[in-house]
Amino acid sequence: MRILFFQSFLLLFLGVAVHLTKAQDAPNNTAIEALSRIKGLDLEANPALKGAVLKVLATTRGTPQFVEIVRDFNLTDQGTGLLECVLKNSTNSSGPDAMRLLASQGQSNLITTALQGSNAAPILTVLGNTGEKRFVPWLTPFIKNSNRDLALRQAALSALARTPEGAQFLIDLARADQLSADLRFIAMTELNNVRWPALKAAAAQVLPLPQSQDSQPLPPIAELIQQTGDSTRGSKIFRRPEVGCSNCHQIESEGIDFGPRLSEIGTKLGKDALYQSILDPSAGISFGYEAWQIELNSGDEAFGIIVSETAEVIALKTQNGIVTQYKKTDIRTRQKMSASIMPTGLQLTMSPKDLVDLIEYLTTLKKKS
Numbered sequence: 126m127r128i129l130f131f132q133s134f135l136l137l138f139l140g141v142a143v144h145l146t147k148a149q150d151a152p153n154n155t156a157i158e159a160l161s162r163i164k165g166l167d168l169e170a171n172p173a174l175k176g177a178v179l180k181v182l183a184t185t186r187g188t189p190q191f192v193e194i195v196r197d198f199n200l201t202d203q204g205t206g207l208l209e210c211v212l213k214n215s216t217n218s219s220g221p222d223a224m225r226l227l228a229s230q231g232q233s234n235l236i237t238t239a240l241q242g243s244n245a246a247p248i249l250t251v252l253g254n255t256g257e258k259r260f261v262p263w264l265t266p267f268i269k270n271s272n273r274d275l276a277l278r279q280a281a282l283s284a285l286a287r288t289p290e291g292a293q294f295l296i297d298l299a300r301a302d303q304l305s306a307d308l309r310f311i312a313m314t315e316l317n318n319v320r321w322p323a324l325k326a327a328a329a330q331v332l333p334l335p336q337s338q339d340s341q342p343l344p345p346i347a348e349l350i351q352q353t354g355d356s357t358r359g360s361k362i363f364r365r366p367e368v369g370c371s372n373c374h375q376i377e378s379e380g381i382d383f384g385p386r387l388s389e390i391g392t393k394l395g396k397d398a399l400y401q402s403i404l405d406p407s408a409g410i411s412f413g414y415e416a417w418q419i420e421l422n423s424g425d426e427a428f429g430i431i432v433s434e435t436a437e438v439i440a441l442k443t444q445n446g447i448v449t450q451y452k453k454t455d456i457r458t459r460q461k462m463s464a465s466i467m468p469t470g471l472q473l474t475m476s477p478k479d480l481v482d483l484i485e486y487l488t489t490l491k492k493k494s
């Protein structure tokens with residue numbers, strides 16, 4: 126009886142809140158807040174309530190709230206709206222969440238159809254950001270089909286390198302000499318950065334990194350420190366895709382926010398420490414940036430930096446800078462890694478002169494007084 130009363134009150138309240146909003150307006154926060162208090166209620170048993178929820182939902186199209194409402198009320202007829210959320214949220218955790226919902230609701234056909242069309246690029250990014258092996262079969266056709274756009278095939282390749290199964294697929298293809306020439310270079314750099322040592326070693330065998338033109342061994346750090354580099358050139362090296370620093374570090378607001386910001390690194394670290402942080406990343410791991418490996422009950426794994434934790438959930442920031450909430454009940458094990466997330470061997474993607482220039486550039490990034 127109390128519940129019934131509460132429901133009618135809520136319905137009235139939602140009715141008013143919705144009345145004040147039109148579908149094309151910004152999401153109505155009061156109404157959304159009200160909904161979050163009744164999540165899990167069976168809407169099918171209460172058509173009027175469902176009508177009110179759908180009205181609020183319409184005001185949230187394409188936003189993270191849309192994904193939350195669909196999940197909270199287990200709405201199984203919102204596939205098109207979820208797909209829209211995938212497309213509009215490829216750089217935050219709502220895109221992957223919408224993708225998981227579509228897949229678990231058996232609406233995968235919407236995604237596989239969209240992958241044929243002009244929206245394939247953001248979908249591939251989101252697929253990679255889920256880090257889940259169940260999506261590998263959607264990605265592999267892009268690698269084999271040389272009629273698709275090269276940018277899409279490269280995006281599919283990057284997404285594959287995010288799971289051990291996908292990385293293994295690429296290595297097997299390269300070993301069988303079936304990886305097309307236009308994908309070899311990106312495969313090489315992506316696989317050089319994977320965190321699974323056995324796969325990284327196997328990749329180095331079948332897709333060795335090109336030796337730099339002057340492929341002498343690197344001089345000792347003491348000698349490198351004496352050299353003065355070209356910082357303007359170094360700034361370009363920092364941003365080179367195959368070197369990949371800006372995939373994990375921000376300078377000012379450019380780059381992905383994953384590892385520590387480097388805007389003032391020249392004030393914090395001297396040249397010797399800068400060399401060490403690249404040549405031997407695990408020697409001194411910055412506080413708060415320790416790597417955690419989480420195994421999920423689903424068999425997937427997640428890897429990243431724990432940014433917050435409550436009794437129920439762990440928020441993990443993964444390499445793309447996206448923070449994902451994992452329910453502790455979905456987690457089988459978690460383990461703190463002793464190695465840095467920053468990959469070893471980054472100096473192999475550049476010549477010794479490139480490295481000297483890069484370090485010179487980093488020393489110029491000083492705190493503004």
Ligand code: HEC
Nearest residue numbers: 369370373384385402406409410411414465466467468471
């Ligand atoms: C896969 C992500 C990743 C890539 C790629 C990467 N880093 Fe890092 N880096 C990190 C993380 C995470 C840390 C913090 C953990 C640690 O100290 O090892 C870090 C730490 C550092 C530090 C020390 C920061 C401090 O405040 O003490 C420097 C300097 C640095 N990286 C420079 C670079 C440069 C230069 C490149 C490109 C050659 C690069 N990183 C590529 C993830 C990355």
